[in-house]
Amino acid sequence: MDPQGKLVRIQKLGMLEAGSPSLSRAVLSQSPGRRASSSTTRPNVDASSQTPAAFRTLRWCMMLVMQLLKSAVRHAGSRPQCGVERLISSSSHHHRISASGRTHPSSCTDADHPKVLITGGLGQLGVGLAKLLRRRFGKNNVILSDIKKPPTDVYLNGPFIFSDILDYKNLREIVVNNNISWLVHYSAVLSAVGESNVALAKEVNITGLHNILDIATEHGLRVFVPSTIGAFGPSSPKDPTPDLCVQRPRTIYGVSKVHAELMGEYYHHRYGLDFRCLRYPGIISADSQPGGGTTDYAVQIFHAAVKTGCFECNLRSDTRLPMMYIDDCLRATLEILEAPADTLISRTYNINAMSFTPHSLTQEIQKVLPDLKVTYNVDPVRQAIADGWPMALEDSAARRDWGWKHEYDLPELVQTMLTHINTGNQVAQAY
Numbered sequence: 475m476d477p478q479g480k481l482v483r484i485q486k487l488g489m490l491e492a493g494s495p496s497l498s499r500a501v502l503s504q505s506p507g508r509r510a511s512s513s514t515t516r517p518n519v520d521a522s523s524q525t526p527a528a529f530r531t532l533r534w535c536m537m538l539v540m541q542l543l544k545s546a547v548r549h550a551g552s553r554p555q556c557g558v559e560r561l562i563s564s565s566s567h568h569h570r571i572s573a574s575g576r577t578h579p580s581s582c583t584d585a586d587h588p589k590v591l592i593t594g595g596l597g598q599l600g601v602g603l604a605k606l607l608r609r610r611f612g613k614n615n616v617i618l619s620d621i622k623k624p625p626t627d628v629y630l631n632g633p634f635i636f637s638d639i640l641d642y643k644n645l646r647e648i649v650v651n652n653n654i655s656w657l658v659h660y661s662a663v664l665s666a667v668g669e670s671n672v673a674l675a676k677e678v679n680i681t682g683l684h685n686i687l688d689i690a691t692e693h694g695l696r697v698f699v700p701s702t703i704g705a706f707g708p709s710s711p712k713d714p715t716p717d718l719c720v721q722r723p724r725t726i727y728g729v730s731k732v733h734a735e736l737m738g739e740y741y742h743h744r745y746g747l748d749f750r751c752l753r754y755p756g757i758i759s760a761d762s763q764p765g766g767g768t769t770d771y772a773v774q775i776f777h778a779a780v781k782t783g784c785f786e787c788n789l790r791s792d793t794r795l796p797m798m799y800i801d802d803c804l805r806a807t808l809e810i811l812e813a814p815a816d817t818l819i820s821r822t823y824n825i826n827a828m829s830f831t832p833h834s835l836t837q838e839i840q841k842v843l844p845d846l847k848v849t850y851n852v853d854p855v856r857q858a859i860a861d862g863w864p865m866a867l868e869d870s871a872a873r874r875d876w877g878w879k880h881e882y883d884l885p886e887l888v889q890t891m892l893t894h895i896n897t898g899n900q901v902a903q904a905y
């Protein structure tokens with residue numbers, strides 16, 4: 475790692491960016507054309523005549539046009555959308571992307587699409603996101619990465635690469651060699667695991683994030699970093715929690731996520747980084763396992779309900795937390811990634827879907843599986859974390875600015891989860 479070198483590179487970038495408008499102004503003010511027009515010594519010179527002064531004027535004008543064209547191309551490169559897509563996303567208030575991501579226009583070629591890198595892609599969310607983005611942008615335009623070995627089906631389903639976000643040089647090499655334009659930063663150590671290994675959480679969630687932001691700034695990438703309900707703490711308003719309020723989380727996970735929100739917004743304002751961030755609720759998925767969080771019980775209960783009919787819950791029965799079905803979460807992620815920059819009044823948004831307690835979730839599952847038995851063996855660490863988190867997020871800004879709308883409430887969630895897990899089991903049994 476080379477923090478000094480990184481800083482110098484970023485500073486250079488900032489200076490270049492800040493310098494470019496004045497450079498154009500200098501070119502304009504030094505242009506002989508300007509001097510000639512303000513001069514009274516040559517009032518009768520025909521503009522079309524081939525005098526040396528006219529040649530110089532013409533040359534300056536052409537240089538200026540070239541410079542403007544170059545800057546337009548550079549600008550277009552940082553917002554990698556083809557013409558048709560731009561039309562679609564500029565009306566994203568009205569246009570809904572289906573969870574299958576199949577609405578993309580066939581007139582776009584692979585080269586028109588963003589080239590996406592997903593870090594930490596083998597956790598609960600990454601593989602699903604890769605599937606969605608590949609349907610939309612093409613299989614080879616979405617690269618999954620992680621430090622773990624992928625299961626064979628993931629390895630065979632599209633590009634996968636080893637990437638340790640703590641290895642700055644390797645990360646930069648991947649971005650450069652693969653012409654990456656969008657970065658989805660999913661690597662993290664979640665809340666419960668973070669409390670049992672603070673040093674690791676600091677390293678991955680804070681040092682890793684610094685690498686991501688520096689590389690994204692250096693290469694003009696659009697970068698998405700998820701935040702979480704865990705970015706709030708006991709002193710935040712709870713029901714609902716607004717976008718802007720006191721954030722004093724009591725976990726290293728929460729502290730690192732507030733840090734990520736603030737650093738991303740700082741880089742956006744300071745260096746023009748295209749940083750985008752959503753605060754996810756606890757995410758519920760059927761075919762991927764949660765990675766050591768406080769909301770994990772809400773996934774595990776479904777598998778236990780189908781397999782054994784009994785579940786031991788590690789949170790109190792009345793612990794109410796915001797939750798979301800994975801399809802809604804991944805669609806929201808694609809939608810904010812594609813939202814035109816000028817619709818994003820903020821760079822960090824709450825998104826909300828449903829809230830439930832272990833007790834109300836159990837009751838809903840029992841409507842389908844009446845024999846389900848749930849007992850409680852409260853884990854004090856997880857319970858303390860959950861007690862400091864919101865009960866619901868206030869997400870009207872996301873709904874207003876880029877058209878966010880959830881599709882799954884508790885009854886649809888339960889039906890969908892049980893169907894998926896049952897189908898998965900039947901498929902597994904058939905082999």
Ligand SMILES: NC(=O)C1=CN([C@@H]2O[C@H](COP(=O)(O)OP(=O)(O)OC[C@H]3O[C@@H](n4cnc5c(N)ncnc54)[C@H](O)[C@@H]3O)[C@@H](O)[C@H]2O)C=CC1
Nearest residue numbers: 594596597598599638639660661662700702754756757765
């Ligand atoms: N799953 C959820 O309920 C929620 C997730 N989020 C956020 O969404 C993102 C993805 O979450 P999940 O998939 O659930 O997380 P996960 O814990 O399941 O997966 C994280 C991945 O990061 C990888 N990783 C760890 N250290 C790494 C390193 N040094 N370099 C590269 N990769 C490394 C792990 O191998 C793992 O595959 C995280 O940032 C998380 O904070 C936010 C709110 C809720």
Ligand SMILES: CC(=O)[C@H](N)C(=O)O
Nearest residue numbers: 664665702767768769
């Ligand atoms: C809500 C989250 O961020 C995650 N699922 C956790 O419980 O740590």
